[in-house]
Amino acid sequence: MKKQPDKGKITALYERLSHDDERAGESVSIENQKRILEDYAQKNGFTNIRHFTDDGVRGTTFKRPGLDATPKPHIGHYGRLRKAYLEQYRHRLYTALVASEKLYPHLAETDRAARDMLDYLMPRLAREAGATEALKAADPMKWVGLMNNCKARAEEIVMHELIYV
DSSP states (O other), X not given: OOOOOOTTOOEEEEEEEOTTOOOOSTXXXXXXXXXXXXXXXXXXXXXXXXXXXXXXXXXXXXXXXXXXXXXXXXOHHHHHHHHHHHHXXXXXXXXXXXXXXXXHHHHHHHHHHHHHHHHHHHHHHHHHHTOOHHHHHHOHHHHHHHHHHHHHHHHHXXXXXXXXX
């Protein structure tokens, strides 16, 4: 079965060659790196390929325009809240995640987990509060109030379980 291409998703291929690398070998040129990466992507079913290249950038520098141009994962509302919390209260963890280049994947995963938890909690809290379709038809204002209360409770749970830890 052929894999359906994901809308809006790309396969980012990154190549870097420092002018300090004078040795001969298979990966010494940007063209060879591109060929190797494209072959791998094709064999493994990756589509929508985009190249990001840093030619002549030393490995000892963190300023790499090609790498910086790669798209960052969507971190969403809860990812941004988690990032602010880490920066302010868990600075060592934040610094470690930045240094290991795992910050954005961590934030994207936190956002996804928070949204999944909300999707799980909302129907249960609404049922517990008595916010039914019958109430929605009979007294919409009361139903909206109950649903807002359920959302606030669910978000409070998410904040304490996933964001502020």
